[in-house]
Amino acid sequence: MIIIDIGACVGEYTDYCLTNYQVDKIYLFEPLTCNYNFLIGKYKDNNKVVIYQKAVSDFDGKARFYKKGYIQKTGETLYDFAGNVGSSLKIDKSNVSKQVFEEVQVIKLGPFINQNQITHIDILKIDTEGSEYDIISDIVETKLYAIIDKICYEDHARKVASIHEKKFKVVNKVRDMGILDKFYLQSKLLKYIPAAKCWAKPS
Secondary structure, three states, X not given: OEEEEEOOOXXXXXXXXHHHOOOOEEEEEOOOHHHHXXXXXXXXXXXXXXXXXXXXXXXXEEEXXXXXXXXXXXXXXXXOOOOOOOOEXXXXXXXXXXXXXXXXXXXXHHHHHHHOOOOOEEEEEEOOOOOHHHHHHHHHHOOHHHHEEEEEEOOOOOOOHHHHHHHHHXXXXXXXXXXXXXXXXXXXXXXXXXXXXXXXXXX
């Protein structure tokens, strides 16, 4: 199996796949430095796991990656520790700092697939804290979905007001194209259900 884990954090989904599937190769994308460094140490002896310190979206270039802070009992706010989840390319995400960020490399998925001569993807997992519909839109527009069996992702529209319009456009397009059965929405950690059970027709 070939799997791509976008927004790998500290590898929980990767561990699940390595345990439950016959994985040939799993490609991890994690832009946050503290998480990336953790992943490098964790999988240094596993040649099935390839790790990139990059964000994925619908453009190539550099962008600010806004960090989520965790308030400690001492009153201190921590941003840089392995396991920090919630940081985002979207400045309007409700639980990130507008002042604390890293500049990260951002890529589109299609060129990466072509450069690595990947002809089939069994699972594409997306947990990008607000960039999910940018990625899905790009996958649909470039017809990359044709080589992907399952697209599993988490919807963050409740936390990122700016993505609602794109979400509705993407959901409608996916439905109209008849490819809804490829999509699975996260219901809880490591659990995904068919998107058709969740996507009421947008108005």
